[in-house]
Amino acid sequence: MADHGDIKIKEYEGAAGGWGSMKSVARILPEEKAGTDTLDTLRRLNKPEGAMCVSCAWSKPEKPHLAEFCENGVKATAWELTGLRNTPEFFQEHTVSELKDWPDHDLEQAGRLTHPMKYDAATDKYVAVSWAEAFDGIGKKLRTLDPTKVVCYASGRASLETSYMYSLFARLWGCHNLPDSSNMCHETTSVGMKNATGSPVATIQMEDYEKCDAIFCWGQNVGVNSPRMLHTLKAARKRGVEIVVFNPLRERGWERFTDPQNPVQMATDSSTQIATQYHQVRAGGDISAILGIIKIAVEADDKAKSAGEPAVLDHHFIEQHTVRFDEVAQFARDADWDDIVRESGLTREAIEDAARVYLKSRAMIAVYGMGITQHRYGMDALYMILNLLLMRGHIGRPGAGPGPVRGHSNVQGQRTVGITEKPELAPNDRLRQLYEFEPPMEKGWDTVESCRAIISGEAQGFIQLGGNFLRATPEHEKMCEGWAKLPIAVHIATKLNKSHLYPGEESYLLPCLGRMERDMQATGRQAVTMEDSFSHIYGSVGKAEPASPHLLSEPAIVAGIAKATLEPNPNVPWDKWVGDYGLVRDAIENTYPDMFTNFNERMFQPGGFWKGNPAAHRQWKTKSGKAEFNVPRALNASGFEDKPDRFALITLRSNDQFNTTVYGYRDRFRGIIGTREVVMMNHDDIARLGLKDGDIVGLESDAEDGVERVVDGLRVVPYNIPKGCIGGYFPELNILIPLEHHALESNVPAGKSVPVKIRKPA
């Protein structure tokens, strides 16, 4: 079992980066028993012809730094290339029932899976099988099932090649349930940006950061989740760019950064201030905070107009390119400052400060993350960001536009090549022509709908291309019960996780190569490709020795399942594709000729090649043919009312985790070391409830749906967080999130404001 070390809770004084990050790197390498392959891979990371980091979707620059990686990239690389091995002997020693009680960290720390395994109910153990037995067993079972009742899930890491093959397999079989991790993540972006601008992704590219004069950021934690972006922000600060941050927590990365590659900063322990303004909004308070800025801008514009002075807003753009501006303007004029102040949790003066930067800016970038998308009214919060941009024409001109920071390193790309439960987003006409079959045209299940089907027993099977679905989703207890009744679960994975430990009738673990590992096929060493947050596409070559000779690549596993399940189709050469991924790229090019022209020739272009974006050229592929303003439906995104005993729980990532992968117990920037079982609380709330620092409390769901959801044993940590909000870690607290508490329209579980009560110690 893991030794968490002593619990130490003390405010962290250091900047993001700096020596703290060096020490953290020095700790992880021996912990993972990382060898020279890890160091070699790090040297090549995020460079042209190198390997693309698995930790985030931030851009891989055309001219990389000598070390183009961050502390968390090192952790992710060392985690993948670990010297630890989880062999069939491990599974002989431990029953599945026993492993269920292991912490997430310890399961993955058992090391890389080395053999294909099948669950044996008689002994309650996973036992090794050959690949032929595994594929044969999976194919036999899948052929007895209704493909419309099986989920083909993908967690956003697999390459474009694997993702294309996987979605094609599902459609050829007749399965349309193709959610990916985006459904828990930036689906609010995919739906909301598409509705409002016609483009589901960022319109900006890396070079826009060199041209902007203001960056606004809502609900993204740069120092932890995309640390290489700190270099971009530092350069922007150097040019005098204003950076205005909205976040309930003072996240260190947005405060200050010591560049580990800058000898002067390292030697003098100095840092660059990042945010020029930091506004600690309440959870869900962004709608009102932005409403305040819009109100100030609209009223200033009204005043300028009546005084015959130059306009404050870009009326030419508004008239030529948008619809429904008047509705938003009137809504803002009518808005009441008392409501804005109460719902945002900010003072009017603070909002006026932000508005001053907004009104001065000629080129503004809007960055955001899960603090916007994972709310009941997350779509409305996103629309407010877009309203703000559109009013002054900040989309489709240099240095300006929305820049959502995506999560997984290829989550955006998976959607691009067909992993989607929405038939209108699939290239069905091309697929029909190329492969001569009738793709399913009904809408499939997204993540929330898949969970419903698992809980109700409607789902007949779950294929998981990466990820830890059972642990990452809400309503954890009911999900475990439903999951354990699935007729079949197939896990394509690199390490053991909780999702593997509730086997239903049949369960398989299919261990795959990681992206950093050498992938040898019939025609030699293969490369794969992925797409970043700016829609740039890059090649990646793994060179490290595979963790086991028994591993197969993800394309080979997908092809193995497909061949065992489907009737042969002469148009789909699975074996040839596995032998040469270049042929898969040709197939992708044939399917999407506009985006992937000369794919094989361009994949190693430094900085990646851009797949294009109509909204970036002010071509609006929306219903109205224009960019659309939207009036918000609520003043706070949380979707529940304030009550004296009710808290909005914000579920967070620590600096020592990647999603459900817990690297360790050191959330350095937040000063919480040695435990994840905490509840971060405002001092006044602690005093009001008669609690004190270090008390152990519980949390219970306050969702008014009659369901009891409880987590006990959490230590009270006094924290700089707005009153009425508390913070804690995901996935441990996913027990508290009701399945039906999700963003409207996009169905992203609303993990950034969960209604809970505090249970005091007896």
Ligand SMILES: Nc1nc2c(c(=O)[nH]1)N[C@H]1C(S)=C(S)[C@@H](COP(=O)(O)OP(=O)(O)OC[C@H]3O[C@@H](n4cnc5c(=O)[nH]c(N)nc54)[C@H](O)[C@@H]3O)O[C@H]1N2
């Ligand atoms: N090291 C590391 N890197 C990662 C990941 C990881 O787990 N570890 N995960 C990857 C994935 S899949 C994703 S999606 C991204 C996630 O990256 P982020 O988008 O940064 O997601 P989170 O860390 O969940 O939360 C973001 C921030 O939202 C703030 N917040 C919460 N509620 C609100 C609110 O109502 N308003 C505002 N303005 N802010 C709020 C929180 O305080 C937090 O700082 O990172 C990716 N990169």
Ligand SMILES: Nc1nc2c(c(=O)[nH]1)N[C@H]1C(S)=C(S)[C@@H](COP(=O)(O)OP(=O)(O)OC[C@H]3O[C@@H](n4cnc5c(=O)[nH]c(N)nc54)[C@H](O)[C@@H]3O)O[C@H]1N2
């Ligand atoms: N409460 C709350 N819940 C959340 C969130 C939140 O902020 N709050 N965030 C949500 C978000 S944004 C996301 S993206 C989800 C994701 O959450 P997860 O499902 O945890 O995402 P992953 O990191 O993909 O999953 C980790 C597993 O992927 C497998 N894996 C790693 N590398 C590879 C590989 O190369 N190939 C294959 N096939 N498998 C691999 C390993 O077995 C590992 O155990 O969690 C969501 N859940």
Ligand SMILES: [Mo]
């Ligand atoms: Mo994500």
